[in-house]
Amino acid sequence: MLTYLSIIITAIFINNIVFAQFLGICPFLGVSKKTSSALGMGAAVTFVITLATVVAWLLQYYVLDPLELGYLQTIVFILVIAFLVQMLEIVMKKIAPALYQSLGVFLPLITTNCAVLGVAILVIQKGFNLMESVTYGFATSLGFTLALWIFAGIREQLDLTAVPRGMKGVPIALVCAGILAMAFMGFSGIKIG
Amino acid sequence: MKNYWKLIYNGIVPGNPVFVLLLGMCATLGTTSSAMNGLMMGVATAAVLICSNAVISAIKNLVPDKVRIPAYIVVIASFVTALQLVISAYMPALNASLGIFIPLIVVNCILLGRAEAFAGKNPVIDSVCDGLGCGIGFTFALTLLGGVREILGTGKIFGSEIFPEDYGMLIFVLAPGAFLALGYLIAIVNRIRKTSC
Numbered sequence: 196m197l198t199y200l201s202i203i204i205t206a207i208f209i210n211n212i213v214f215a216q217f218l219g220i221c222p223f224l225g226v227s228k229k230t231s232s233a234l235g236m237g238a239a240v241t242f243v244i245t246l247a248t249v250v251a252w253l254l255q256y257y258v259l260d261p262l263e264l265g266y267l268q269t270i271v272f273i274l275v276i277a278f279l280v281q282m283l284e285i286v287m288k289k290i291a292p293a294l295y296q297s298l299g300v301f302l303p304l305i306t307t308n309c310a311v312l313g314v315a316i317l318v319i320q321k322g323f324n325l326m327e328s329v330t331y332g333f334a335t336s337l338g339f340t341l342a343l344w345i346f347a348g349i350r351e352q353l354d355l356t357a358v359p360r361g362m363k364g365v366p367i368a369l370v371c372a373g374i375l376a377m378a379f380m381g382f383s384g385i386k387i388g
Numbered sequence: 389m390k391n392y393w394k395l396i397y398n399g400i401v402p403g404n405p406v407f408v409l410l411l412g413m414c415a416t417l418g419t420t421s422s423a424m425n426g427l428m429m430g431v432a433t434a435a436v437l438i439c440s441n442a443v444i445s446a447i448k449n450l451v452p453d454k455v456r457i458p459a460y461i462v463v464i465a466s467f468v469t470a471l472q473l474v475i476s477a478y479m480p481a482l483n484a485s486l487g488i489f490i491p492l493i494v495v496n497c498i499l500l501g502r503a504e505a506f507a508g509k510n511p512v513i514d515s516v517c518d519g520l521g522c523g524i525g526f527t528f529a530l531t532l533l534g535g536v537r538e539i540l541g542t543g544k545i546f547g548s549e550i551f552p553e554d555y556g557m558l559i560f561v562l563a564p565g566a567f568l569a570l571g572y573l574i575a576i577v578n579r580i581r582k583t584s585c
Contacts, residue, residue, distance in 0.1 A: 196513070214563055217563070220414045221413055222409070255425070258431050268467055269465050270465040306495075307495050307497055309414045311495075316491055361570075361578055365410060365574055366571045366575035366578065369574065370568055373565070373571060377559070
């Protein structure tokens, strides 16, 4: 049980995917202007990462490894992710049109979110078993959502602040992200188990 | 001939992928803890970009419009896999320091972006020039950011000492420094672009 707790805390706070591992920066900067769309993006990413991790794990250990096709990992994983995102889009359109409407814009963006491919490759590199991989994938995407949500809140405030002209837009956002990353470094002293 | 230089130049200065278009941020922030790492990551990405641009431009008439994005991704992923095998065979140290960011070149927005915006519509040689320009622009940006972080963080540039390491600000080598350094660099570039135009 302690392993899972440790994976969750590490993935959300200590080794946050955005602030410590630099994955998923594009949506982090692109879709973080409003807290509501940040939460929408977070939900969509959580869903895709968790699902993609499971499928990638199964493919790696039941297809690629027995056939000794390890070198195809990158191609297979990215195709699986692209396929999953497409399927998700079609299924959600039919089953949950309301949710599809609210997430619609973000869904196609997820294929090129490096957090998804990154997590799929990381769980294989770390040698996690299936349950640990699911936990890691889910916790990581919670960490992503948390980062996106906090950052969107800050940017909403930034809009109302007088920022020096040259720093407007992305530069001040990056500097804020740097300060947030420093705050998240405070978690790195935590030891579990 | 003039036209090709213009294409290359366009990727380096007016359409610099990092400072102007803000593409490929993950690799930019994640691999620039030193000037050498930034340079190597830039060269690796540029190599894939030139090859994928050439192939995508060559096959653009054979690929049906509806499946072009998956087809582009497969082309890019093939080159990335080849690169990954070459790097892990000949440069194991580089492989260790860049780590997960080598396979992640696949999802670098610059590659798919150039494929969709340029290589899918233009002849092969033009696309190679475009890839070369963007590749050089990306490499330049990464090396610059890596250099700034390395000097401020450890007092070295490409491993040779400029001032004693004790005076370095370690934070610039760690994660927050990447965000801060890139933020200020983009602000400076914005400032220069505004005054020159």
